[in-house]
Amino acid sequence: MPKDTFFNLPIEKRERFIEAALDEFSLHDYRTASVSRIVAALGIAKGSVYQYFDDKKELYRYLVTLAAETKFSSIDSSISTDASDFFARFKQVVFHGARFDFSRPRFANILYHATYEPSETDILDISAQLKESSYRYIRGLVDDGVKRDDLRKDLDVEFVVFALYQLTISLRDFLSTKFAFSFKDAVRKGKGSPISDAALNEVIDRLIEFFRSGIGKERNRTRRGPAPEKAAS
Amino acid sequence: MPKDTFFNLPIEKRERFIEAALDEFSLHDYRTASVSRIVAALGIAKGSVYQYFDDKKELYRYLVTLAAETKFSSIDSSISTDASDFFARFKQVVFHGARFDFSRPRFANILYHATYEPSETDILDISAQLKESSYRYIRGLVDDGVKRDDLRKDLDVEFVVFALYQLTISLRDFLSTKFAFSFKDAVRKGKGSPISDAALNEVIDRLIEFFRSGIGKERNRTRRGPAPEKAAS
Amino acid sequence: MPKDTFFNLPIEKRERFIEAALDEFSLHDYRTASVSRIVAALGIAKGSVYQYFDDKKELYRYLVTLAAETKFSSIDSSISTDASDFFARFKQVVFHGARFDFSRPRFANILYHATYEPSETDILDISAQLKESSYRYIRGLVDDGVKRDDLRKDLDVEFVVFALYQLTISLRDFLSTKFAFSFKDAVRKGKGSPISDAALNEVIDRLIEFFRSGIGKERNRTRRGPAPEKAAS
Amino acid sequence: MPKDTFFNLPIEKRERFIEAALDEFSLHDYRTASVSRIVAALGIAKGSVYQYFDDKKELYRYLVTLAAETKFSSIDSSISTDASDFFARFKQVVFHGARFDFSRPRFANILYHATYEPSETDILDISAQLKESSYRYIRGLVDDGVKRDDLRKDLDVEFVVFALYQLTISLRDFLSTKFAFSFKDAVRKGKGSPISDAALNEVIDRLIEFFRSGIGKERNRTRRGPAPEKAAS
DNA sequence: GATGAATGAGAATTCATTCAT
DNA sequence: AATGAATGAATTCTCATTCAT
Numbered sequence: 022m023p024k025d026t027f028f029n030l031p032i033e034k035r036e037r038f039i040e041a042a043l044d045e046f047s048l049h050d051y052r053t054a055s056v057s058r059i060v061a062a063l064g065i066a067k068g069s070v071y072q073y074f075d076d077k078k079e080l081y082r083y084l085v086t087l088a089a090e091t092k093f094s095s096i097d098s099s100i101s102t103d104a105s106d107f108f109a110r111f112k113q114v115v116f117h118g119a120r121f122d123f124s125r126p127r128f129a130n131i132l133y134h135a136t137y138e139p140s141e142t143d144i145l146d147i148s149a150q151l152k153e154s155s156y157r158y159i160r161g162l163v164d165d166g167v168k169r170d171d172l173r174k175d176l177d178v179e180f181v182v183f184a185l186y187q188l189t190i191s192l193r194d195f196l197s198t199k200f201a202f203s204f205k206d207a208v209r210k211g212k213g214s215p216i217s218d219a220a221l222n223e224v225i226d227r228l229i230e231f232f233r234s235g236i237g238k239e240r241n242r243t244r245r246g247p248a249p250e251k252a253a254s
Numbered sequence: 255m256p257k258d259t260f261f262n263l264p265i266e267k268r269e270r271f272i273e274a275a276l277d278e279f280s281l282h283d284y285r286t287a288s289v290s291r292i293v294a295a296l297g298i299a300k301g302s303v304y305q306y307f308d309d310k311k312e313l314y315r316y317l318v319t320l321a322a323e324t325k326f327s328s329i330d331s332s333i334s335t336d337a338s339d340f341f342a343r344f345k346q347v348v349f350h351g352a353r354f355d356f357s358r359p360r361f362a363n364i365l366y367h368a369t370y371e372p373s374e375t376d377i378l379d380i381s382a383q384l385k386e387s388s389y390r391y392i393r394g395l396v397d398d399g400v401k402r403d404d405l406r407k408d409l410d411v412e413f414v415v416f417a418l419y420q421l422t423i424s425l426r427d428f429l430s431t432k433f434a435f436s437f438k439d440a441v442r443k444g445k446g447s448p449i450s451d452a453a454l455n456e457v458i459d460r461l462i463e464f465f466r467s468g469i470g471k472e473r474n475r476t477r478r479g480p481a482p483e484k485a486a487s
Numbered sequence: 488m489p490k491d492t493f494f495n496l497p498i499e500k501r502e503r504f505i506e507a508a509l510d511e512f513s514l515h516d517y518r519t520a521s522v523s524r525i526v527a528a529l530g531i532a533k534g535s536v537y538q539y540f541d542d543k544k545e546l547y548r549y550l551v552t553l554a555a556e557t558k559f560s561s562i563d564s565s566i567s568t569d570a571s572d573f574f575a576r577f578k579q580v581v582f583h584g585a586r587f588d589f590s591r592p593r594f595a596n597i598l599y600h601a602t603y604e605p606s607e608t609d610i611l612d613i614s615a616q617l618k619e620s621s622y623r624y625i626r627g628l629v630d631d632g633v634k635r636d637d638l639r640k641d642l643d644v645e646f647v648v649f650a651l652y653q654l655t656i657s658l659r660d661f662l663s664t665k666f667a668f669s670f671k672d673a674v675r676k677g678k679g680s681p682i683s684d685a686a687l688n689e690v691i692d693r694l695i696e697f698f699r700s701g702i703g704k705e706r707n708r709t710r711r712g713p714a715p716e717k718a719a720s
Numbered sequence: 721m722p723k724d725t726f727f728n729l730p731i732e733k734r735e736r737f738i739e740a741a742l743d744e745f746s747l748h749d750y751r752t753a754s755v756s757r758i759v760a761a762l763g764i765a766k767g768s769v770y771q772y773f774d775d776k777k778e779l780y781r782y783l784v785t786l787a788a789e790t791k792f793s794s795i796d797s798s799i800s801t802d803a804s805d806f807f808a809r810f811k812q813v814v815f816h817g818a819r820f821d822f823s824r825p826r827f828a829n830i831l832y833h834a835t836y837e838p839s840e841t842d843i844l845d846i847s848a849q850l851k852e853s854s855y856r857y858i859r860g861l862v863d864d865g866v867k868r869d870d871l872r873k874d875l876d877v878e879f880v881v882f883a884l885y886q887l888t889i890s891l892r893d894f895l896s897t898k899f900a901f902s903f904k905d906a907v908r909k910g911k912g913s914p915i916s917d918a919a920l921n922e923v924i925d926r927l928i929e930f931f932r933s934g935i936g937k938e939r940n941r942t943r944r945g946p947a948p949e950k951a952a953s
Numbered sequence: 954g955a956t957g958a959a960t961g962a963g964a965a966t967t968c969a970t971t972c973a974t
Numbered sequence: 975a976a977t978g979a980a981t982g983a984a985t986t987c988t989c990a991t992t993c994a995t
Binding site: 603636639642643645653660665690693697699703704 | 840882
């Protein structure tokens with residue numbers, strides 16, 4: 022997605038550029054992000070950006086991809102693969118995903134933006150691509166969980182993937198609120214208020230427990246009969 | 255949020271204006287929505303908009319509020335209050351919420367946009383306001399569920415509200431994908447492909463069942479001991 | 488092609504705008520002409536241009552159309568319709584066309600540009616439209632000439648129209664060279680060196696005579712014998 | 721016009737360069753032609769162009785000159801010098817000129833562009849230079865025709881040269897329209913739809929006849945006999 | 954209360970040319 | 975002789991908002 026020019030750049034220069042671009046796109050969404058601001062911050066010529074990338078969209082695509090790959094591989098390299106069951110593994114994924122978000126708020130923000138820009142018609146493909154890879158990742162875990170017999174047999178996998186995806190993604194909002202952690206501030210100031218593993222664990226335990234058992238009273242568990250009839254009038 | 259002049263308008267005129275504004279803001283997000291297009295569609299002067307509202311933002315706030323209120327009261331008037339338990343009631347809320355979205359796609363889209371525009375710094379308060387009222391609505395149901403003893407005792411209500419909110423909100427995406435229902439097309443063409451009550455019910459049953467019991471194997475249900483210990487190293 | 492806004496403008500203002508636009512587009516071809524220069528010359532905001540016209544192309548179309556219509560009607564109102572035969576009439580057309588060009592060099596230049604911009608793909612339609620109307624004008628004269636029996640019977644009308652069109656159009660070049668009349672200078676300085684009716688007449692007589700009788704020796708006219716054999720090898 | 725470095729280039733390399741430059745300048749006029757595209761197509765460095773030529777303009781000048789010289793010598797080598805009279809010779813020139821255009825559309829286009837770019841102030845001299853050499857060529861023929869007594873005595877040679885030049889040059893347009901031959905397509909696809917000698921001859925006969933005798937009624941002029949039949953085989 | 958022309962900062966993008974390597 | 979990254983002025987176009995009428 023970048024042109025050769027970009028990869029031919031001295032590493033130091035390339036990284037300065039990436040930093041500046043991350044700053045911009047993590048503080049503003051695609052539309053609002055400004056190429057002009059990036060070059061102003063870097064003190065380089067506007068034309069240079071277009072030596073590196075075909076257009077703003079390709080630059081954005083690069084950053085989103087970079088963020089996604091970095092996050093996935095960060096998670097992958099952090100989880101211990103010997104986790105006993107599906108829930109233990111998923112917990113690790115969520116935990117290290119959250120840790121990643123807190124420690125790399127610029128990446129986190131970019132992924133957040135890319136996830137929630139459904140109206141920007143001209144970057145639909147980037148959002149879709151990101152969602153697709155997230156789904157794939159989760160579906161892999163779920164399929165595995167089904168095989169290991171950790172999950173119920175009667176699940177609609179598609180629905181489960183959706184539910185896990187949405188809650189995992191939006192956990193960021195919950196944490197942000199609960200711990201008064203501002204991702205924007207974290208980007209601007211370089212560092213946000215640290216959140217202890219214990220505190221984080223507690224929240225994620227709750228999430229996992231929600232996934233595992235829901236919120237209904239346990240006695241209700243004996244589901245018989247044709248399920249909740251006529252919700253509609 | 256509107257000025258007095260707006261309410262002094264002949265009803266017919268006011269409604270025409272609202273229609274046009276809904277059209278615009280349901281097809282485009284806040285940034286992309288264009289005041290110019292609205293007045294062009296209406297054939298009125300641009301200045302008029304500023305006679306009615308202080309600025310674009312106030313107009314947006316008005317529409318979001320209108321959409322939220324209309325949706326809440328539509329749901330409220332549709333559910334039968336004698337619903338047996340929490341899940342039955344919540345199911346009705348979700349069901350009629352979805353029905354509302356399908357039948358009033360412009361309102362649905364505006365709420366969707368308002369929910370997912372976290373980067374537009376200058377409308378943060380509108381998004382927050384909307385989220386707040388949605389949370390309040392759901393918290394009311396949950397509190398009630400707790401009182402009625404339909405829910406576990408050990409729940410973190412704040413977390414539960416968050417989880418219900420996120421999944422309920424994003425159900426739209428799942429339904430949209432599953433039934434190939436394009437909200438944008440629905441706005442443009444006036445009507446989307448209808449989805450049967452049965453099909454909708456099936457999906458929502460799954461959601462409710464997920465809420466109630468999660469996805470873990472039932473035998474695991476006997477949770478004793480110290481629960482999932484330290485995911486993080 | 489202009490928007491309503493443009494016609495609602497106070498005449499004086501509108502005319503100032505047209506003047507400035509004519510200046511720009513008569514001194515530069517479509518690509519090279521600059522909207523920025525126009526507004527700079529006028530001291531108005533850049534946005535104003537786009538209140539008047541959808542885009543640069545529409546502005547150009549307006550100017551070309553204006554130039555063509557002005558020229559045609561100037562010619563039409565100048566020729567005496569009782570001209571005896573085709574050649575006398577055509578001569579008047581050419582004469583008044585040339586007079587128009589000299590006295591309205593900006594219009595002349597714009598028409599010149601529009602005629603010879605065959606590579607600018609995005610304004611092909613404007614050029615084509617202009618050519619079409621010129622052809623129609625000339626074809627009308629030729630058809631009339633045929634009816635009046637002023638022209639040979641065996642003519643290929645399409646070819647004749649083409650030949651008359653090309654020579655008439657490009658007469659400008661000949662005159663410009665012969666009389667050292669620089670159209671660009673005429674635009675810039677407001678006025679070019681005047682050319683007497685007599686001098687102009689002399690040239691146009693030659694053109695008309697060329698149309699009427701060609702350049703071949705009269706005796707040759709009795710062409711018998713083998714005529715021009717094998718041009719191609 | 722090229723620098724020495726250009727001629728020091730291995731022939732093969734030089735020719736590849738010329739080919740690519742011809743492609744670009746035959747598809748776009750001077751302004752629109754892009755040095756960047758040329759080097760991209762060749763896979764060479766942008767700086768190389770400036771090792772070979774001082775600037776874009778000199779490159780253009782080279783190509784125009786090359787095209788003109790190639791065309792003139794192609795025509796010269798094709799015409800049989802023993803042609804009986806002026807018209808027969810001129811016909812051959814036009815015929816082989818047209819054949820050249822059809823078979824070398826890139827050259828044709830470049831000459832066309834160079835002929836009709838009167839507004840690009842900074843390449844005026846190139847256009848002028850081309851026009852000058854074309855005029856010289858035609859004037860040679862006309863002078864000869866006068867000497868051979870094929871033409872009227874009272875001609876204004878300057879005017880005649882102009883008229884012959886303009887119609888000869890613009891014949892391309894007439895042929896292009898009449899035979900639906902797109903020069904751009906011919907460049908892009910390598911070959912255009914072929915036009916038979918017979919068809920071409922017919923048009924050129926008409927042109928020559930127009931030159932010889934004009935379009936006026938014969939009564940002034942004792943022509944009998946069966947018009948110019950089949951000049952070319 | 955309505956009008957709608959004017960504003961002007963801001964956006965993305967292009968491209969011939971240079972020059973240090 | 976070749977490279978190719980850097981330049982930066984220039985381009986068209988957008989749009990919420992204002993304000994005199």
